[in-house]
Amino acid sequence: GALRERFPQSPTVGPEQLAELRTLDQIADFVAAAPPGSPGSPAASVGPEAGGVDPKAGEPAGAPRRPVRLVTLPGVDRLDRPYAESPVAVVVHRGDPGVGPILDGLRTRGWTVREADLDAATPGGPAVPTPDDVERALAAAFEGRVDLALTVLTPSADRDRADRDRADWDRSVAVLAENVLVARHAHLSLSATAAAGSRAAFVTLTRLDGGLGHHGTAGAAASLLGGVGGIVKTLAAETPELFCRAVDVAPGLAGDTVAELLDAELHDAARDTGEVGIDAGSVRWTVVPGLFDPLAAADQAVPAPVTLGDAVTPGDAVTDGDAVTDGDAVTDGGAEAVTVGADDVLVVSGGARGVTALCVRALAERAGARFVLLGRSALADEPDWAAGVPDDGLKAAVIARLRAEGTRPTPREVERIYQGLLAQREIRATVAAIAAAGGRAQYVAVDVTDADALGAALGEVRGQVTGVVHGAGVLADALLPAKTAADVARVFAPKLTGLRALLDALDGAPLRHLVLFTSVAGLYGNPGQADYAAANEALCRVAAAMRHDRPDWHVTAIDWGAWDGGMVTPALRELFQARGVELLAPDAGARAFADAFRPDRAGEVCVLVGPGRSLAEPTAAGGPAVRARRPLTPIVDHPVIAAHRIGAHRVLPATFGLGWMINVVERSHPGRRVVEVRDFAVHKGIVFDGASPDGARVEAEPAVPGEAGRLLVRVAVRADGSGRLPVSHYAATFVLAAAEAGPARLGPAVAGWPGYRLGEGPPDALAIYTEGTQFHAPRLQGMRRVLARGGDRLVLECQLDDDQELRAAFGGALHSPVLADVLLQGPPVLGKALLGQACLPLGIGRAEYFHPLPDAAPFVLVLDGARVDAGGGTATVTATACTPDGAVLVRFTDVTVAATPGMAAKFAEAVQAWRQIPTADPTPTDNEELPS
Ligand SMILES: NC(=O)c1ccc[n+]([C@@H]2O[C@H](COP(=O)([O-])OP(=O)(O)OC[C@H]3O[C@@H](n4cnc5c(N)ncnc54)[C@H](OP(=O)(O)O)[C@@H]3O)[C@@H](O)[C@H]2O)c1
Structure with a gap:
């Protein structure tokens, strides 16, 4: 019954037959043995050739997806003196010999620097510091006032060693884990500084590839350090009053240049940019989708006219609130061919349960491959007393059984047995469903963090394994102040140690697919999930490195939005729904997974699947006052500005003055967008007449609350004049609303719209x-x-x-x-x-x-x-x-x-x-x- 309910396309099973199907093998054999076309056959109800319905008919809607990519960032809007007088920086690193110029650069710019070298954290010796030593060193470093916590993450010095070197991998995982704790220690001191009204910054520095590890040139082990972006973005989501940024500078740049670039980042007015990569040419990059995402709105296509030139009757054309689909967010639809087939053997960690199981089933429907599903849960035949009992009656059966055995049924013991039985049912059902779909599945109970056990478990199949899907993962949510080293270890182990163990266990296998399950929680950061965000972001960078090193492999990290299932428990689902976070429909998600194996997707290294927005609530409070300079020299020769010449000189178009203010206001209020501007005034246009155009600055007053949760911000662009008063160029009041979860909405229709023929006639x-x-x-x-x-x-x-x-x-x-x-x-x-x-x-x-x-x-x-x-x-x-x-x-x-x-x-x-x-x-x- 449960089988039929969960898998309506599985063979019809009579009650007598059902009673006989106890073990996994019996179920699988039954499904596989049913003759084609028979009521019990897997193919009986699908496919036109079987007389069934067209598989496309009634198909679930596709999942929105957006490739994760680097985009260039504009220059820094440099704040005037955001830090308190005589600011204090704590610089954390692990015996990094390259940190000298960074420390010097800070000191020459007026910082008092406290250095915390964690390699020297062990009292009196060079031994590897214990976690307690690290905790003590961090507690000491962050005691007292702190304006900047800067942590420098360095991979193993021996960077040229093969990227599969376990030691390098483990070291990166340890450094990453340590940085969750650095964030925890920094959090308290920095919050106190922010509460006193000046900027308090948490900044991390890596030297991967100048692209935050997304270029993949640093090698897989080093690239794990790129996961620090997940910590930074989570800290920002948990504590919006802090300025948080992960900076990755190209390895080739000299130390004093790095110090200068870092100084610029520390002073940036933008708070929507959790991660900045700076390449060898000093060009700044960040990752989209993210809070800074100019493409999200720009890519939203305007719907095509209903019919060109068709008249719309005046009065009835109210289109207020029409949603427009995101032009860039392609949705997956049909069941196109995939690059795995009957000869493929895929090892799938976490594949017997949760959303990964749904994914594997969808792939099995398209490719009759063999799947080796890994999970920690032991699998045994269902005991007689539980067989045939529906899920909702199982708890009562457990209680009855314990009583019959003379044991007192404590809630904890009942839950343990009950969950164990459910887990086993889910595993059996997955295996059966894969078989029903035409694939072959085998479940292996093994912990992926146990390298030896994994090596032994996969020993026999190693020579045939062509792909790995890494879906194993666990949560241990806690806000940073309460995050423990044990939480971090628990979350990192299956994701990071597990992947290493899988790759080691399959060393020498004919691998050509590697699909890693990652999360939107990493892309945006998510309160309570600093470790989970870091582990997922680390996996995205590992995907880039693996792809770089093995260009013939299909490597994809799928940044899943929140599913309606798996880890998203009913309680979490309610929370997300209250926040307006749309959940990914299981069918659509599973289909998107199978689509990841399409030949045209082989080059997609990282992709967001699901609604692309932060899981966190946008902050209600407004940002502080802003006074930020931006040089205009870089745009003077731009063709657009060249096209805006009045008389002898180029003039900054007024919409650029307006947009400059919008840009600064939106970027200092992440998660909000300007929906209205009042009283925009051009006081004095900016004329590029040969004098330096770089003296102007944006001055924004602190936001004040407006109606319906909106914020109002008064902003001006000013410059120092020859007299005592500054010159005012532009001024306006801006209305900021929370950025909508979905695509932008069209405004109301213009009254009396007669309809026009476009594209016809001379210009x-x-x-x-x-x-x-x-x-x-x-x-x-x-x-x-x-x-x-x-x-x-x-x-x-x-x-x-x-x-x-x-x-x-x-x-x-x-x-x-x-x-x-x-x-x-x-x-x-x-x-x-x-x-x-x-x-x-x-x-x-x-x-x-x-x-x-x-x-x-x-x-x-x-x-x-x-x-x-x-x-x-x-x-x-x-x-x-x-x-x-x-x-x-x-x-x-x-x-x-x-x-x-x-x-x-x-x-x-x-x-x-x-x-x-x-x-x-x-x-x-x-x-x-x-x-x-
Ligand atoms: N659900 C979502 O909304 C969502 C969103 C974004 C990303 N993801 C990712 O998708 C993956 C699956 O998530 P889910 O929601 O399906 O979670 P889930 O229901 O908790 O399933 C997790 C799976 O991982 C297995 N697993 C955990 N630790 C393991 C270990 N050490 N060794 C072997 N197997 C292990 C579990 O099996 P045992 O318990 O039997 O070991 C289970 O099969 C995770 O990587 C998660 O990060 C999920």
Whole structure:
């Protein structure tokens, strides 16, 4: 009955037969022996050839998946003096000879440094320090005030040894485990410093490959140290008031350069970047998906118009709240061919139970391979008194049995026996299901952390094993202050020691698949799971190293989102649901696992499967005040900025000033996004006229609570002026909402949307850029066609290519500085009509962001609400960007434009410049102040 309930496609079993099927072998034999096409046959109910239903019909929905990858980070927004006066740094390492320049670099920058060399932790001797010695050394190091805990993780000095050297592996695991304890000790001192109002930082330094171990060039054993990112991200999730960052610097860079790079990282305003890799060219990288994830929003495609040009009846087109699927998050669907077949033998740790068992069953359905399932649970034939008793009656049966034996049934003993019986039932059921699916399965009771036992258990099959799936794992959740060395050891053992033991036991086997089960908890960090996050992140880096060293292998680490099953107990499920965390449907997850063996996925080294978001709740509190500098020199020659020349000089577009503030505000409030801007004012545009453009800074006041859990932050971009008062360039108030779990939502539909034909007709709007109304060079010419004009309304078809690098630095989740420029290009068109002169935008009354503007795809810009303001020198226009069927993407209400005398001449000069028409007489007003 249980078999039928759990595996509806298993052979039909009569009650008499069932009574006879006691042992695992009997069940497996029965399933395998049923004749094809018979009611008891595994194939009877599936496949069109068997007269069954089309396997695609009624298929469960696919699981969202996103490859985990490195993306470049913009430069640091350097905070002005975030640390207290005379700050104290504790630097922890293990006899690292390269730490000298780091210590010197800190000291010359004003830090008082306390060094904790754990190799010297043993009193009076060079012996390996015991865990107690380490605890004592850490407790002493973190006593008193601490502003920075810097821990330097070094792999075995003998880096060139073969990566399968057990000693190197064990050392990395020990160093990683030690760093969970470092975080625990640092936590208390740092929290006290943060509570006093200054920055308190927990920073780790590795020298793997400048890509946080994701390039895989450091070798598998050293790469394990990349798992420290899991600790850092968990500390940040548990204690958001701390500044936490894992930094990995390319091994080739000199010590003093590293000290300088580290100093920049220590001062970064961004709090959404748990991990930063710095390559040999000093380019900064981080891992996405993660809290910093410019791609997440940028990749969200705007839905295609329902039907091009189809009219939508005014009044009935309310699309408020339409969800849009994440364009980048491909979903898995059909049952494509996989690269394992009947000749393959896969060893699957943890494969008889939990989610791994579901995965293996799904793979068995696609490939009739042989599976060797490993687990610690012993397996025996079910005792007579339990046979046939349904799961929900089993506890009562245990109690009855104990009483019958004359034993008092204590709750603990009953639970132990009951859980043991359930575990065995699950194992039997898995083996039976694999057989029913056409595979062959064998269960071996062995602890993967016991290298000798494992070697013996796999001795016979070693020569045939072609793949390893490493799913064994356990949890020992506790927040960092309560985390013990024993918890860490328990969690690390199956994941890390277990993998090493598996690879050793299979040394010489014809391996070509290695699939490691890792977790979204590592990708984002998760309160209570510093050790689990570290172990999983370590496995992701090991995957990169294994793939690098064995390019012909299929190596994949699957960062699973939370499943509705396995470790996710009913209590956890409730917690996740309360937080709005979507759970991965077991069918979809299992199918995604089988898909990992598709030939086109062979190169996917690390992939997130499941809803891509942190399991932790976003923090309710706002961040502190921010005062951060950012050099603008790097963008002056960018083609986008070059296309924004007014008169003789390039000018920073106002949407970059706006986006700069959005960028800093979002990145200092991880998990939140700007959904609205109020009173954006351009006080003085930034003109690249030869003077250094690097003096400006963003100044954000501390966030204050707004309505509905939102935060309000007042921000300005200022620079030191020649007088005592600073020069103000831009200012606005920003409304931050918790970043939604799902994809962005479209705004309400524009009332009276008539429907427009897009992509037809000549690009007649381009004349705006050459006839004295606008000045932008082709790279920024987004207004393409006039769709309608009349009354005070102008409707334009727009399209422009975005730029990811600029977006990462001057954008937000929903704001692209390049694409939003098109929204500010429109109002001057109506402004000129009203005021009779060329105009530039001065400000935006209210900006509402619903959904990212589409990159290189058409959208519609509606300009309306135009009026001349009192005084007559300015006009106000509303600019609304919509999908072709009228749903709002972004709306700028009350955009103020000003007519400035002499602007027409500057526009003409700019146009001549991009058209490369030589000018005889350059405009002599080079240094005139420009509003934008
Ligand atoms: N469930 C989720 O939502 C989720 C999310 C992300 C990642 N994952 C990963 O997916 C994997 C499976 O998770 P799950 O939820 O299915 O957990 P689970 O239900 O607790 O199953 C864990 C499996 O690992 C085996 N195992 C544990 N320690 C072992 C050891 N030392 N030697 C041999 N086998 C051992 C267990 O069998 P015995 O108890 O018989 O040893 C069991 O089969 C884990 O690696 C986990 O990190 C799960």
